[in-house]
Amino acid sequence: MIFLVLVPHTELKVKKANIVIVGATGNVGREMIAVLEERNFPIARLKLVASEKSSGKFMRYRGFSQGVEGLSKEIFHGYDIALFSAGEAVSRTWAPVAWESGCVVIDNSNAWRMDDEVPLVIPEVNPETIADYIRKGIIANPNCSTIQMVMALSPLDKNPHHYGIQNIIVSTYQSVSGAGAEAEARLAEGSHEFDVIPQIGEFLEGGTCEEEAKMIRETKKIMEKPHLNIVANTVRVPILRGHSEFVLFNFDYSYISIEVVKALLASAPCIKLTDSYPIAQDAVGTDYVLVGRVREEKISGADDNQKWFSMWVVADNIRKGAATNTVQIAELLWNGYLKKASN
Known part of the structure; x- marks a missing residue:
C-alpha cells in the first residue's frame, strides 16, 4: 500500500483529512490534485488510485513524488x-x-446524480443539501455544462424580489476536453479541426442526446423546480478546453428590467460580468463563471406577463465544471460534518 504522509510533527493537533483520488491520472484527477494544493486543503494522507495500466506510475503533490x-x-x-x-x-x-x-x-460521473438519496451539489447554489450524504455516503458532482448554467441562473432565480425563472433554452458549445484524452488527441492530429458536432453522448428516444438529457434533469434537481421547462441543445466544438453557452430564459414577472438582471449577476461572488463577451480561453485556469452579452429579448407572441432575457456564459469545464467543484464540496463536507464527527 502506497501513500504519502503529509503531517509534520508540529501540526499534529490540526485535524486533517485522509483523501483518496480515484481516477488520479485522468484530466480531472490531475486537476483535482492541483486544486487541492492551490486551496491548501488540510490533508494528512493522500492516496492516488487509477486503472491497472496506470498502477505504479508516480505523480507529484506539494513537491513529493506519489505512487x-x-x-x-x-x-x-x-x-x-x-x-x-x-x-x-x-x-x-x-x-x-x-x-x-x-x-x-464525491463522484464526478453520471452514476448517482439522479438518485433521490444522493445530493447533487454546486456549493454556491445548494450547499445545504450536502447533509444528505449520510443516506448513501455519496455526493454527486453535476455535469460540467449544468454547473456553469445553473451558477449563472441561480442568483437570478433566488433574487430578493422572488421573480421565478419559468423557461430555459440553452445551446452549448463544448470543448473536446470534456470527451477525454482520446478526443484531445484527435483534435491535436487535426482530424476534428473544423468539425462542429451537434451530438454529445448517444441519442435517446425523442431525439434528445444524453448530454442534453443530463442538463435538463440535473438543473431541475439542483434548482428544486421539477416542472421547469428546459430545452437544451449540446454541441461539441473543435477547441481544447472551456465550455460556452447561450442561455435564453424568462421570469414570471413582467416588470423586471435588464438593469436588475445585470445587478443580480454582478453581485454574485462566483460570477464575472462583462459588457462585451468572454471567450472560452478567458475562462481557462479560473474558477469563475464568465457572463456577457446580457440583453432583453423581444419575442413576438410571448405572454405579456413574461420577460425574456439572454446571456453568454463561459467556464473552464475541467476546473469549475469538475475538479474545483468537487474540492469545494469536499471542503464543505470536511469542515461542516466529517471533521466534527471524527473529533
Missing part, C-alpha cells in the same frame, strides 16, 4: 473522503465499497 495504486477494497480503509473521476462503471461498483469502509464519496 499510483490500482483499485481494491482495502484502499478506502482509514480514509475520510474519496474523490471519484473514473467513469460511471467504476463509480457504480466502487462507491458503495468505499462507503462500507466509512469513506464518503
Whole structure:
C-alpha cells in the first residue's frame, strides 16, 4: 500500500483529512490534485488510485513524488473522503465499497446524480443539501455544462424580489476536453479541426442526446423546480478546453428590467460580468463563471406577463465544471460534518 504522509510533527493537533483520488491520472484527477494544493486543503494522507495500466506510475503533490495504486477494497480503509473521476462503471461498483469502509464519496460521473438519496451539489447554489450524504455516503458532482448554467441562473432565480425563472433554452458549445484524452488527441492530429458536432453522448428516444438529457434533469434537481421547462441543445466544438453557452430564459414577472438582471449577476461572488463577451480561453485556469452579452429579448407572441432575457456564459469545464467543484464540496463536507464527527 502506497501513500504519502503529509503531517509534520508540529501540526499534529490540526485535524486533517485522509483523501483518496480515484481516477488520479485522468484530466480531472490531475486537476483535482492541483486544486487541492492551490486551496491548501488540510490533508494528512493522500492516496492516488487509477486503472491497472496506470498502477505504479508516480505523480507529484506539494513537491513529493506519489505512487499510483490500482483499485481494491482495502484502499478506502482509514480514509475520510474519496474523490471519484473514473467513469460511471467504476463509480457504480466502487462507491458503495468505499462507503462500507466509512469513506464518503464525491463522484464526478453520471452514476448517482439522479438518485433521490444522493445530493447533487454546486456549493454556491445548494450547499445545504450536502447533509444528505449520510443516506448513501455519496455526493454527486453535476455535469460540467449544468454547473456553469445553473451558477449563472441561480442568483437570478433566488433574487430578493422572488421573480421565478419559468423557461430555459440553452445551446452549448463544448470543448473536446470534456470527451477525454482520446478526443484531445484527435483534435491535436487535426482530424476534428473544423468539425462542429451537434451530438454529445448517444441519442435517446425523442431525439434528445444524453448530454442534453443530463442538463435538463440535473438543473431541475439542483434548482428544486421539477416542472421547469428546459430545452437544451449540446454541441461539441473543435477547441481544447472551456465550455460556452447561450442561455435564453424568462421570469414570471413582467416588470423586471435588464438593469436588475445585470445587478443580480454582478453581485454574485462566483460570477464575472462583462459588457462585451468572454471567450472560452478567458475562462481557462479560473474558477469563475464568465457572463456577457446580457440583453432583453423581444419575442413576438410571448405572454405579456413574461420577460425574456439572454446571456453568454463561459467556464473552464475541467476546473469549475469538475475538479474545483468537487474540492469545494469536499471542503464543505470536511469542515461542516466529517471533521466534527471524527473529533
